[in-house]
């Protein structure tokens with residue numbers, strides 16, 4: 457059976473003389489592994505090779521008893537040139553694709569996941585800061601995975617909108633009221649601004665997201681909280697995250 461679908465390239469590895477081993481996230485079939493022949497070297501029939509986090513239209517087909525497909529066509533739809541002009545933005549795009557690659561099983565169709573990645577890359581290539589784009593992507597990714605932190609009520613006793621100084625529990629995946637925080641002997645402070653920002657992003661569609669304002673303090677708390685939340689619940693070890701942190705240090709130094 458031959459498939460034709462939009463696909464974002466998640467990963468690219470050299471294979472033998474002139475072939476590539478490619479991991480795509482596709483609209484029609486979710487994540488797929490494919491081999492593309494004759495794309496490398498001077499005599500490659502295409503004279504180019506697909507780039508990481510580019511959007512393409514691909515044609516692929518199955519080989520008998522193999523779960524790696526043959527990719528017979530790959531037509532570039534969006535290169536996301538604005539992202540590639542900046543090392544910082546490029547490192548964030550690599551982080552987005554790395555997250556999707558790590559957290560999705562092969563051959564499981566999920567149109568929402570495809571749209572999330574595409575919207576994340578579009579946000580990153582626009583006016584929004586890379587940091588903001590990453591927070592939006594992370595918050596919406598957690599929602600899609602059914603792992604959103606619970607912020608509307610205490611996760612233990614269910615008290616709605618507890619006092620002004622709730623605490624956040626990584627173990628319980630949400631906020632604790634003061635009494636439960638004492639009982640559970642855990643939780644880090646979480647500000648109302650942080651709670652509001654995460655809830656606001658969850659409620660907003662991608663068109664409205666770039667207009668959501670956030671203060672520096674809240675931005676930093678959200679970043680730290682989400683990073684720990686991802687580590688605690690998803691146990692991620694991503695090379696792209698280290699790369700992103702390094703470019704962030706460079707950017708912060710330049711701004712001083």
Ligand SMILES: [Zn+2]
Pocket residue numbers: 610611612613614615632633634635636637
């Ligand atoms: Zn409680």
